[in-house]
Amino acid sequence: MVAEPARAPSRPAAQNQDHIMAERKRREKLSERFIALSKIVPGLKKMDKASVLGDAIKYVKTLQEQDDGSSCDENFEGADAGLPEIEARMSDRTVLVKIHCENRRGVLVAALSELESIDLAIMNTNVLPFTTSSIDITIMATAGEDFSLSVKDIVRKLHQAFKSSP
Numbered sequence: 001m002v003a004e005p006a007r008a009p010s011r012p013a014a015q016n017q018d019h020i021m022a023e024r025k026r027r028e029k030l031s032e033r034f035i036a037l038s039k040i041v042p043g044l045k046k047m048d049k050a051s052v053l054g055d056a057i058k059y060v061k062t063l064q065e066q067d068d069g070s071s072c073d074e075n076f077e078g079a080d081a082g083l084p085e086i087e088a089r090m091s092d093r094t095v096l097v098k099i100h101c102e103n104r105r106g107v108l109v110a111a112l113s114e115l116e117s118i119d120l121a122i123m124n125t126n127v128l129p130f131t132t133s134s135i136d137i138t139i140m141a142t143a144g145e146d147f148s149l150s151v152k153d154i155v156r157k158l159h160q161a162f163k164s165s166p
Contacts, residue, residue, distance in 0.1 A: 066091075086158050088151040090143075095120055095154065099137040100130065106165055111137060114161035118154070119144035 011019070038044055038052045041059045045051070084101030097115065101107055112122055120141035128136045149157075 084159075084162055086155045088154045088158075090151050093143040093147070094123075095141045095143055095151075097137075097139040097141070097154065097158070099139075099158070101135060101137070101162065103129065103133055103135045107135070107162070108137060110161050110165040111139065111158060114158055115139060115141055115154075118149060118157060119147045120154075 010016075034049050034052055037056055038047060041052065041056045044055055084099050084107075087098045089096045095115075097111070099107075099111060108125070108127060112125065115122060120143055122139060122141050124138075124140040126138040128138075130136050
């Protein structure tokens with residue numbers, strides 16, 4: 001006599017149908033999210049889920065590296081309280097410099113001269129009074145072909161220029 005294999009108890013048909021519908025909705029929602037992700041990530045060549053997810057991860061890592069490497073904000077306190085607050089950002093060959101400093105004669109000239117001396121071509125400059133004794137300077141410049149400084153180097157050079165200016 002051969003024994004029949006034991007079968008797992010099966011679900012009722014209605015419960016099975018609910019499970020199938022829930023799984024279908026979950027997959028549809030997942031597919032919609034992959035489509036939305038593929039619209040956000042630039043330069044996708046393949047549209048399968050594995051490629052979209054892989055390229056999205058690479059893109060996010062690239063954005064994180066750009067964010068980590070493109071901004072430098074050095075504010076000196078204490079003994080260097082007279083120095084300005086300088087922030088520099090770089091995207092491709094465009095450099096954005098923001099300076100908050102005391103309003104004194106020659107500040108703008110010192111900043112522009114220093115930037116031009118390190119192979120940056122000034123595109124736009126904006127100077128706004130912040131209080132009666134300070135100003136905000138925003139400078140947009142384009143880096144020349146031989147430009148190789150980091151944003152930290154730009155900030156350091158500007159601090160040195162302000163330190164040595166009268």
